[in-house]
Amino acid sequence: MTVPKVLIADKMSPKAAEIFRQRGVEVDEKPGLSKDELIAIIADYDGLAVRSATKPDADIMAAAEKLKVIGRAGIGVDNVDIPAASARGIVVMNTPFGNSITTAEHAIALLFALARQLPEADASTQAGKWEKSRFMGVEVTGKTLGLIGAGNIGSIVASRALGLRMKVAAFDPFLTEERARDLGIEKVDLDTLLKRADFITLHTPLTDQTRNILSRENLEKTKKGVRIVNCARGGLIDEAALKDLLDSGHVAGAALDVFTQEPAKESPLFGTPGFVATPHLGASTTEAQVNVAIQVAEQMADYLLTGAVTNALNTPSVSAEEAPKLKPYMALAEKLGLLAGQLVEEGVTRVTVEAEGALAELGLKPVTSAVLAGLMKPVSDSVNMVNAPVIARDRGIDIAEVRHEKEGDYHTLLRVTVETGAGTRSVAGTLFGDNNPRLVELFGIGMEADLSGTMLYVENEDKPGFIGAVGSTLGKAGVNIGTFNLGRRGNGGEAVMLVSVDENISEPLLWEICRLDGVRDVKALRF
Numbered sequence: 001m002t003v004p005k006v007l008i009a010d011k012m013s014p015k016a017a018e019i020f021r022q023r024g025v026e027v028d029e030k031p032g033l034s035k036d037e038l039i040a041i042i043a044d045y046d047g048l049a050v051r052s053a054t055k056p057d058a059d060i061m062a063a064a065e066k067l068k069v070i071g072r073a074g075i076g077v078d079n080v081d082i083p084a085a086s087a088r089g090i091v092v093m094n095t096p097f098g099n100s101i102t103t104a105e106h107a108i109a110l111l112f113a114l115a116r117q118l119p120e121a122d123a124s125t126q127a128g129k130w131e132k133s134r135f136m137g138v139e140v141t142g143k144t145l146g147l148i149g150a151g152n153i154g155s156i157v158a159s160r161a162l163g164l165r166m167k168v169a170a171f172d173p174f175l176t177e178e179r180a181r182d183l184g185i186e187k188v189d190l191d192t193l194l195k196r197a198d199f200i201t202l203h204t205p206l207t208d209q210t211r212n213i214l215s216r217e218n219l220e221k222t223k224k225g226v227r228i229v230n231c232a233r234g235g236l237i238d239e240a241a242l243k244d245l246l247d248s249g250h251v252a253g254a255a256l257d258v259f260t261q262e263p264a265k266e267s268p269l270f271g272t273p274g275f276v277a278t279p280h281l282g283a284s285t286t287e288a289q290v291n292v293a294i295q296v297a298e299q300m301a302d303y304l305l306t307g308a309v310t311n312a313l314n315t316p317s318v319s320a321e322e323a324p325k326l327k328p329y330m331a332l333a334e335k336l337g338l339l340a341g342q343l344v345e346e347g348v349t350r351v352t353v354e355a356e357g358a359l360a361e362l363g364l365k366p367v368t369s370a371v372l373a374g375l376m377k378p379v380s381d382s383v384n385m386v387n388a389p390v391i392a393r394d395r396g397i398d399i400a401e402v403r404h405e406k407e408g409d410y411h412t413l414l415r416v417t418v419e420t421g422a423g424t425r426s427v428a429g430t431l432f433g434d435n436n437p438r439l440v441e442l443f444g445i446g447m448e449a450d451l452s453g454t455m456l457y458v459e460n461e462d463k464p465g466f467i468g469a470v471g472s473t474l475g476k477a478g479v480n481i482g483t484f485n486l487g488r489r490g491n492g493g494e495a496v497m498l499v500s501v502d503e504n505i506s507e508p509l510l511w512e513i514c515r516l517d518g519v520r521d522v523k524a525l526r527f
């Protein structure tokens with residue numbers, strides 16, 4: 001196996017590189033590259049580790065011929081073009097918890113900075129002014145904190161705010177009443193939050209639903225004298241409207257750690273009284289940076305070395321323990337999907353993946369993804385394990401997974417059943433010997449075959465002399481036969497054959513076989 005190579009493209013704790021090296025992954029650290037510089041070198045790397053500065057987009061991924069994984073040492077992944085990564089089969093993973101406490105603490109720090117005007121008081125005092133009467137603050141005790149987004153960071157902020165004897169009202173469509181009760185906070189709608197909050201703090205990702213959530217209209221609905229903290233993402237607040245409302249005195253203070261444009265080297269907000277800014281420092285503590293560096297390096301090394309998937313945003317998780325066990329099944333799944341995909345002619349409406357015996361004890365999601373990738377490969381060049389479930393769902397294909405704990409004839413079995421307008425057909429396979437994928441059933445007919453290379457598929461009436469006729473037709477065309485695999489339903493009924501051949505099967509040769517007496521269907525297959 002070649003040694004995988006990772007590029008660390010943003011400033012990260014040295015722990016990340018240390019772990020990659022310990023795990024036997026080659027690593028280069030090149031923070032601060034321009035997009036063009038990154039495009040020029042990315043083809044060399046199997047993994048790309050980033051924070052928020054590097055923005056892996058479709059152009060970068062198009063140049064990333066070997067790239068298998070992008071690791072975000074942090075939480076927000078709005079800087080990564082996930083659909084582009086999925087389209088190329090690149091797994092995107094983040095570290096969802098490593099910096100949450102640190103970011104919540106930064107929000108609380110900014111809350112106090114606003115309540116007591118700490119930055120302005122500091123600047124004035126150090127300028128020798130001693131303006132004691134200028135800086136009249138407000139207490140936070142007894143005040144209402146409006147929390148927009150009550151996920152990991154939002155919940156930590158809530159617990160700290162409750163410790164400060166604040167009341168917390170949260171707007172989060174995914175927050176249940178029960179969870180709100182457990183957290184000791186009140187679940188409210190956005191309008192209520194805007195009307196009631198003395199302080200507002202944002203903790204949502206930047207999505208189409210949250211973009212501009214504090215729009216001019218919503219900012220105007222807030223209580224006069226409100227103070228606003230944004231440690232989540234630029235783009236959640238209308239910055240021009242915020243500036244106007246600070247100028248008018250409606251908003252008493254605003255502290256932004258994040259900006260629509262980063263790095264934010266200039267902004268109309270800079271210099272506005274009551275405005276506090278930090279340069280995207282939410283995650284910047286020694287503790288958080290060590291956490292996320294260790295976590296991202298471990299996760300990326302695991303994936304590159306063992307196939308284990310943790311905290312991926314575009315593919316199911318596979319534990320380090322399961323990864324080696326699942327590997328041969330994924331190969332089997334892809335082959336069975338590919339076989340089914342080449343044999344069905346109508347649009348597929350439903351795919352059922354059934355696991356029996358040993359396979360039924362493993363996570364089926366990755367196996368299903370591999371089946372779907374194989375199934376759709378004949379009709380789509382861009383399909384892969386990462387994007388296959390999404391493409392299948394977009395095409396209206398229903399997907400079902402069934403487990404049978406009891407073994408049947410085989411110690412382990414994977415069956416793929418495909419429904420189309422024309423009916424239902426299924427194929428099944430197992431693992432032989434040294435985990436070799438093997439077909440054992442084709443359309444309900446018992447048949448053993450190794451699915452590889454070029455194969456001829458023939459469905460025919462079961463009658464004497466047919467096998468010889470196929471053999472001699474191939475022979476006359478100069479096509480050498482590798483293996484001949486046969487199966488039939490009853491005696492003299494329906495028969496199927498899968499013939500592995502050393503050469504390609506031309507269209508005229510397929511027609512010639514098709515014209516043999518008793519042939520019902522014939523296809524050239526590729527694995």
Ligand SMILES: NC(=O)C1=CN([C@@H]2O[C@H](COP(=O)(O)OP(=O)(O)OC[C@H]3O[C@@H](n4cnc5c(N)ncnc54)[C@H](O)[C@@H]3O)[C@@H](O)[C@H]2O)C=CC1
Nearest residue numbers: 075076149150151152153172174204205209231232282283
């Ligand atoms: N300033 C910084 O350095 C850092 C910023 N962040 C940002 O903080 C964000 C939140 O992080 P976590 O709490 O870990 O994420 P999370 O996923 O645990 O929580 C996000 C919450 O937002 C809620 N949400 C989603 N759409 C919403 C909507 N339309 N309205 C209201 N709530 C909505 C979700 O239900 C969820 O509870 C990240 O996405 C990231 O952008 C994270 C770390 C550091």
Ligand SMILES: O=C(O)C(=O)COP(=O)(O)O
Nearest residue numbers: 051052053074075076283
């Ligand atoms: O983890 C996040 O979402 C952050 O915003 C932290 O960003 P950073 O890694 O400090 O560039």
